[in-house]
Amino acid sequence: MPLDKELDPSSQYCIGPAASLQWADGGRTPEYSSGPCTPLNSNRVMTLTNFFLGMNLQEFGESLAKRCLCKGFPTVRAAGCRPPSYGTPSSHKSVLESAMNILPAVSSHPNLVKTSTPVLLHPDLHMGNIFTTEESKDTISITGIIDWHSISIAPKFLQARWPVFLEPLDSYTPGLIEKPEPLSGLEEMDAADRAVAKVTYEQNYLAKAYEVCTGAFNTHLHTALLVPSALKEIYIRCGETSVDGIFPLRSCLAELYKYWSDLRFMEPCPIHFTESELSQYEEELAKYEEWNDLQVLVKRALDTDSEGWISPVFDWNEKKNQHVELYQMFAKKMLAENKTIDEIKQMWPFPISS
Secondary structure (H helix, E strand, C coil): CEECCCCCCCCCCECCCCCCCCCCCCCCCCCCCCCCCCCCCCCCCECHHHHHHHCCHHHHHHHHHHHHHHHCCCCCCCCCCCCCCCCCHHHHHHHHHHHHHHHHHHHCCHHHHCCCCEEEECCCCCHHHEEEEEEECCEEEEEEECCCCCCEEEEHHHHCCCCHHHCCCCCCCCCCCCCCCCCCCHHHCCHHHHHHHHHHHHHHHHHHHHHHHHHHHCHHHHHHHCCCHHHHCHHHHCCCHHHHCCHHHHHHHHHHHHCCCCCCCCCCCCCCCCHHHHHHHHHHHHHHHHHHHHHHHHHHHHCCCCCCCCCCCCCHHHHHHHHHHHHHHHHHHHHHCCCCHHHHHHHCCCCCCC
């Protein structure tokens, strides 16, 4: 779809279907839309204004859910260790259908509507993809950014995020006044807990600096950053069940149900959880959070991603040794809690040879 002449006078660019894993169909032609959104004007020229007017959040979320239904549910995870409460083909279908039932109401929420302006995002801005040059002793300039193959245009509330290297950890409290809690009690911690506390504090301190600057100089972005995760997560998790299992999406639905009134929805919640189901969810949530916290912490400590990619600015052998040391500290702690070696390896995000 061509861009408006005001945006692209030389007609060098256009907007095509989304190319990310969430939308990929493996060469098939399932009955869902992968974009771009059809503008409301008749000549099909894309401007930012008619892109926004033509965007339908309900259709956006439903297309993600339909894509996962079309792809099916693998019984074996393609990469990484298998998360708890991974699910079955039947539960996969059921949770996606529940998501599609609640999407019409969620899509009309004012917090989402006012932060739905479409924006372009490079989702992989880590240090290895940013080229710089040292012009003088005190000046470093960015000369280039690579790996644009995953760029996308989507609602601002989905695109607004901390850069990968500034993203806060789970204990982070958003807001322009709240500071990260200072480190305390390190003397009473063992080596593993002490390392976790230091990494958490340092990362959250950097994230707070980024948030304060964003709030001061880009209020629209800061507003989008603070959209409650319970509202926006459904537009992420609907597209990930065939890779990450059903629990992240089921967790999103359970949180929406629990806090439906607090989120100021006017109509009744279209889905329902029994007390027994919520109790089971809380038990599964604790196990999943333990698993997920470990994945996040290890990747941050090793400066890597889910695939184990290491930037060339780091020493590969040093990172391998660091990986082994981290695993040994974790294994020692888990063995003391009566976990087996097999259970420990299943939790660890990367392969361990011995």
